[in-house]
Amino acid sequence: MTFSTIQALVLRNLFLYTRTPVRLVELVFWPLVDLLVWGYLTVFLQKHTGDSFPYQITFLIGAVILWDILFRAQQGVALYFLEDVWSRNLLNVFSAPVTNADYLASTYTIGLLRAAVTSLLLSVLAIVLYSFNLFELNWTLLPFVFNLLLFGWSLGMISTALIVRWGPAAETLAWAVPFFIQPFAAVYYPIDALPGGIRWIAELIPCAHIFEGMRDGLKDGAVSWADLGKATGLNLLYLFLAGMLFVRVMNTAREKGLLTKFVAQ
Amino acid sequence: MESPVLEVNDLVKEFGAVRPVNGVSFAMRRGEILGLLGANGAGKTTAINMILGIVTPTSGSIRVFGRDLARERIAILRRMNFCSTYTQLPGNLRVWQNLTVFGKIYRVPNLKRRIDEVLELLEIAHLKDRVSGNLSAGESTRLNLCKALLNKPELLLLDEPTASLDPDIADKVRKVTKRIREEDGSSILYTSHNMRDVEEVCDRIIFMHQGKILFTGTAEEILDHFKEDSLESLFIRVARGGEIETAGESVTSAT
Ligand SMILES: Nc1ncnc2c1ncn2[C@@H]1O[C@H](COP(=O)(O)OP(=O)(O)O)[C@@H](O)[C@H]1O
Ligand SMILES: [Mg+2]
Numbered sequence A: 001m002t003f004s005t006i007q008a009l010v011l012r013n014l015f016l017y018t019r020t021p022v023r024l025v026e027l028v029f030w031p032l033v034d035l036l037v038w039g040y041l042t043v044f045l046q047k048h049t050g051d052s053f054p055y056q057i058t059f060l061i062g063a064v065i066l067w068d069i070l071f072r073a074q075q076g077v078a079l080y081f082l083e084d085v086w087s088r089n090l091l092n093v094f095s096a097p098v099t100n101a102d103y104l105a106s107t108y109t110i111g112l113l114r115a116a117v118t119s120l121l122l123s124v125l126a127i128v129l130y131s132f133n134l135f136e137l138n139w140t141l142l143p144f145v146f147n148l149l150l151f152g153w154s155l156g157m158i159s160t161a162l163i164v165r166w167g168p169a170a171e172t173l174a175w176a177v178p179f180f181i182q183p184f185a186a187v188y189y190p191i192d193a194l195p196g197g198i199r200w201i202a203e204l205i206p207c208a209h210i211f212e213g214m215r216d217g218l219k220d221g222a223v224s225w226a227d228l229g230k231a232t233g234l235n236l237l238y239l240f241l242a243g244m245l246f247v248r249v250m251n252t253a254r255e256k257g258l259l260t261k262f263v264a265q
Numbered sequence B: 001m002e003s004p005v006l007e008v009n010d011l012v013k014e015f016g017a018v019r020p021v022n023g024v025s026f027a028m029r030r031g032e033i034l035g036l037l038g039a040n041g042a043g044k045t046t047a048i049n050m051i052l053g054i055v056t057p058t059s060g061s062i063r064v065f066g067r068d069l070a071r072e073r074i075a076i077l078r079r080m081n082f083c084s085t086y087t088q089l090p091g092n093l094r095v096w097q098n099l100t101v102f103g104k105i106y107r108v109p110n111l112k113r114r115i116d117e118v119l120e121l122l123e124i125a126h127l128k129d130r131v132s133g134n135l136s137a138g139e140s141t142r143l144n145l146c147k148a149l150l151n152k153p154e155l156l157l158l159d160e161p162t163a164s165l166d167p168d169i170a171d172k173v174r175k176v177t178k179r180i181r182e183e184d185g186s187s188i189l190y191t192s193h194n195m196r197d198v199e200e201v202c203d204r205i206i207f208m209h210q211g212k213i214l215f216t217g218t219a220e221e222i223l224d225h226f227k228e229d230s231l232e233s234l235f236i237r238v239a240r241g242g243e244i245e246t247a248g249e250s251v252t253s254a255t
Helices: A003-019 A022-052 A055-086 A090-094 A100-130 A134-166 A173-184 A196-203 A206-220 A225-256 A258-264 B044-052 B073-078 B095-105 B111-121 B137-149 B167-184 B195-201 B219-226 B231-239
Strands: B006-015 B018-028 B033-037 B059-064 B080-084 B155-159 B187-192 B204-209 B212-217 B243-245 B250-252
Touching: A003 A022, A003 A055, A003 A100, A003 B095, A022 A055, A022 A100, A055 A090, A055 A100, A055 A134, A055 A173, A055 A206, A090 A258, A090 B080, A100 A134, A100 A225, A134 A173, A134 A206, A134 A225, A134 A258, A173 A196, A206 A225, A225 A258, B006 B044, B018 B044, B018 B059, B018 B212, B033 B044, B033 B167, B033 B195, B044 B059, B044 B080, B044 B155, B044 B187, B073 B080, B080 B137, B095 B111, B095 B137, B111 B137, B111 B167, B137 B155, B137 B167, B167 B187, B167 B195, B187 B195, B195 B231, B204 B219, B204 B231, B212 B219, B219 B231
Parallel strands: B033 B187, B033 B204, B080 B155, B155 B187
Antiparallel strands: B006 B018, B006 B059, B204 B212, B243 B250
16 A cells, blocks of 8 residues: 555545535535435424424434435445546556555545535534534444444445446446445334344344444433444454455456446447 | 566457457567557557556466566556556546646656646646646647656557547657657557558557467568558558468468
């Protein structure tokens, strides 16, 4: 891994965002729509349930923010690759002295920056609009958020690997992959809400444990170490597997000439 | 004797049932401009992509600067560079931004000064602050070349650098190619299906057809060998699959 290479690849994306502010719309607009929709739904439900209002519902707003952290991190990796496809720059990058590790490290950095922009914006708006303060979780927020980033990166690598493998026609996977797992990820409802027969899927998804842990944390202020532990363990496993998949697909791409196919069309 | 800058040995690439490169061997001397000439589909780009490590060979070996490309790809790529008509620099970045990004990737010392130098060399210094996507085809190709020259590559691969250029710009590109060889001592592998290009720029020409090398030599040697009076007519004869009479043996170009 070379610091200057990573710096250069990150810089390429920062230039992109400052040069084309319309790219930022995606970081602000959709998350904002989500926050408003779920936020006002929460307000509405609160009004009609009065004191019996279940704490899980307050967490809807938190869930929106946290899901977005995962999603932006995943997109940081997947869109990074697509930006180079769209600008016909792919071969310039892959014929340059850039290792897989350099490449991934820079996409992670971009994912982190993107997640930071969106989550800060949403967190502040949630306080202002709905008096929902995610920061009530204090320092426990950090390991939880970090776990979401890790899982986002795994999903990002998987998305990119699938796009490389299946070519330009698979581009939409960059947006779809996180939503394949969303129903099982216990984002807006607890794992218990799923039918018994498919709960095991949720158990295997790191972010399901994160969302469970966050709900518990918001309820009684206690850190759910068990959830955090499960999430971290699963995350390390997935990060390893996704990394292997990425490296394998890159090797296959070199064998089958897949990278050049993005250029030909 | 000095070891060759590039040494390609019995290189083969198969994509399923197709074999775009089928047993190619050649070596390049330091400071040489070597032309890879051949019709569309002859396997030139596939060969270049293998030398860049973007495509892995099915068999055969590639040694660059005396080192094995398969083993030391990154170290080798630092001393190489590449420019192709099929690639562009990101259109939404400004010219200086694109060159800054690639300059850092290639660890170019005194990068700001070097950027000005290459822009001057390609006569596009006035475009430094322009958005790359708004450049004309000729300007854009020259920007691509700027990127390829940033690290003063010891081995430079140019894949049809003059395709889609008007004669004036194509001429400039040829002159620059010769100039950097004189000034930096770069070795340059130059693919083209343009006779004019290779005749004017290249010291030696490799004539490829359907993944194989038909002949290697200077333009005169090739013409002499195939008993033709211009590369153009030889090219057409080969492309149309005619019987190729050579001084020694007879080869049928169509398979
Ligand atoms: N990634 C690939 N997958 C399958 N076939 C390919 C691939 N890349 C090139 N080819 C085939 O290899 C042949 C040679 O192509 P190419 O090397 O681009 O020739 P040239 O550059 O001389 O025009 C062509 O028939 C092309 O279709
Ligand atoms: Mg070609």
